[in-house]
Amino acid sequence: MPELPEVETTRRHLEPVLVGRVIEEAIVSHPRTARRNASAEELVTRLRGRRVEALRRHGKFLVGDLDEGWTLIAHLGMSGRFSFGSPEEEPPVHTHVLLHLDDGTVVRFTDPRTFGFVAVFDEDEMASSPLGRLGPDAWSDAFDASVLAESLAGRTAPIKALLLDQGPVAGLGNIYADEVLHRAKVHPLTPGRDIPMDRLEAMVTATREVLAEAIEAGGTTLDDLAYLLPDGRAGENLDRLRVYGRTGEPCVVCGTPIERIVVRARSTHFCPDCQH
DNA sequence: AACGATCCCTGTTGGC
DNA sequence: TGCCAACAGGGATCGT
Numbered sequence: 683m684p685e686l687p688e689v690e691t692t693r694r695h696l697e698p699v700l701v702g703r704v705i706e707e708a709i710v711s712h713p714r715t716a717r718r719n720a721s722a723e724e725l726v727t728r729l730r731g732r733r734v735e736a737l738r739r740h741g742k743f744l745v746g747d748l749d750e751g752w753t754l755i756a757h758l759g760m761s762g763r764f765s766f767g768s769p770e771e772e773p774p775v776h777t778h779v780l781l782h783l784d785d786g787t788v789v790r791f792t793d794p795r796t797f798g799f800v801a802v803f804d805e806d807e808m809a810s811s812p813l814g815r816l817g818p819d820a821w822s823d824a825f826d827a828s829v830l831a832e833s834l835a836g837r838t839a840p841i842k843a844l845l846l847d848q849g850p851v852a853g854l855g856n857i858y859a860d861e862v863l864h865r866a867k868v869h870p871l872t873p874g875r876d877i878p879m880d881r882l883e884a885m886v887t888a889t890r891e892v893l894a895e896a897i898e899a900g901g902t903t904l905d906d907l908a909y910l911l912p913d914g915r916a917g918e919n920l921d922r923l924r925v926y927g928r929t930g931e932p933c934v935v936c937g938t939p940i941e942r943i944v945v946r947a948r949s950t951h952f953c954p955d956c957q958h
Numbered sequence: 959a960a961c962g963a964t965c966c967c968t969g970t971t972g973g974c
Numbered sequence: 975t976g977c978c979a980a981c982a983g984g985g986a987t988c989g990t
Contacts, residue, residue: 683983714967742984760983761968776968795967797984812985839961846984856983904982946962948983 683904684758686742686820686853687896688917692764693739695912696789699766700734700746704784710800712778715793718755718801718812728752728802729781741816741852751805755813759797765790765912820853821893827883834882837874843946844874854889857902857926860951862888864925869957870943870950895922925951 684692708729710722719725734754736747746754756762765774766789773780779791779800791800803811817833818824833850834841844850845859854862863870865888868881877885896902901917903910904927910916924934929942929951938955 685984757984759967759985794969795983797967837960843961848985947964949981 683760683855683857684742684762684901685855685858686739687858687893687899687919688901689739689742689744689758689853690821690897691901691911691917692758693737693744696744696764696766697737699787699789700737700783702734703787704731704733705729705781706731706784707782709780709782710778711780712793712796714796715778715791715799716801718799718803725800725802729754732802740813740819741848742855743813743816745813748802753803753805753808753811755799755801755803755811756791757798757812759793759795759799761795762791762793762798763910763912765792765910765914815849816852817849818851820851820889821897825851825886825889827879827886830882830886831879834874834877839874840871840945841868841874841877842870842948842950846946846948850874851889853893856948856950857923858889858892858896860926861892861923864951864953864957865892867956867958870945870952895919925953927951 708726710716710725713722716722716725732748732752734746734748738745742757744756748754766787769788773790774792776794777790777792781789783789818829830850834844837844842859842863845854862885866881866884868877868885896919899917899919899922900911902919903916925940928940930939933940933953933956936953936955938953940951941954943950
């Protein structure tokens with residue numbers, strides 16, 4: 683499923699295609715994908731004629747700066763994916779948004795499970811957008827141990843849940859949260875407020891390492907969930923995962939079998955020996 | 959305010 | 975072999 687590395691990989695592929703282009707026409711064929719706007723028709727109206735000035739990312743959100751003060755927000759959800767091609771090509775099944783650009787390229791948003799969305803907000807709406815509740819981006823210098831310590835102070839929820847919350851840090855999902863906790867040797871059920879400073883520092887370092895590896899590999903494509911890069915290739919990070927999806931396999935550090943528990947209705951993988 | 963449960967959605971999987 | 979329930983999960987929402 684798309685997390686920060688998959689969204690960043692998507693951003694890097696889309697940036698040269700979108701930035702500087704004008705969206706001449708937009709087609710939105712699934713109302714749920716447009717649910718952050720008043721209607722699919724409103725989203726189409728807001729997209730039409732807009733020039734894309736920049737493509738950024740915060741956490742798992744893609745952020746497109748449009749002209750005249752508009753902002754494009756897209757989230758891949760569980761199964762969302764962007765691709766691009768020519769108008770003559772048949773779009774993939776479950777393609778819900780088409781952006782016809784002024785150079786003839788068509789950008790497509792495809793999302794079988796419709797957990798993702800595409801939206802356009804004005805400046806006032808941006809103030810109350812989903813971005814407002816996000817903590818510092820996990821792949822930025824704004825995320826460090828002192829910031830993390832501040833946001834975890836007094837928090838009794840398990841650290842795994844707090845990492846998924848996007849408040850203390852934005853961009854980690856179920857796969858990379860497990861990977862970070864394993865590398866930092868922190869048990870996923872540890873209450874946030876009980877993690878000592880040296881473990882918080884280890885978590886920040888582990889986050890940078892895990893994300894750097896995953897971005898370099900083009901993200902993680904699981905066997906059963908087909909996240910694909912915009913050019914159709916699979917991400918190559920799966921073999922680098924040390925705990926996620928490895929229940930029962932020996933820990934690469936100590937050999938103890940990896941355990942699986944459920945935290946906040948999310949599968950959670952950890953080494954009971956390394957992570958106390 | 960913080961936390962936990964529930965819901966949305968559909969392709970894939972596992973059990974019978 | 976075929977059918978169907980269970981499962982997967984990011985984020986919003988709601989109750990406590």
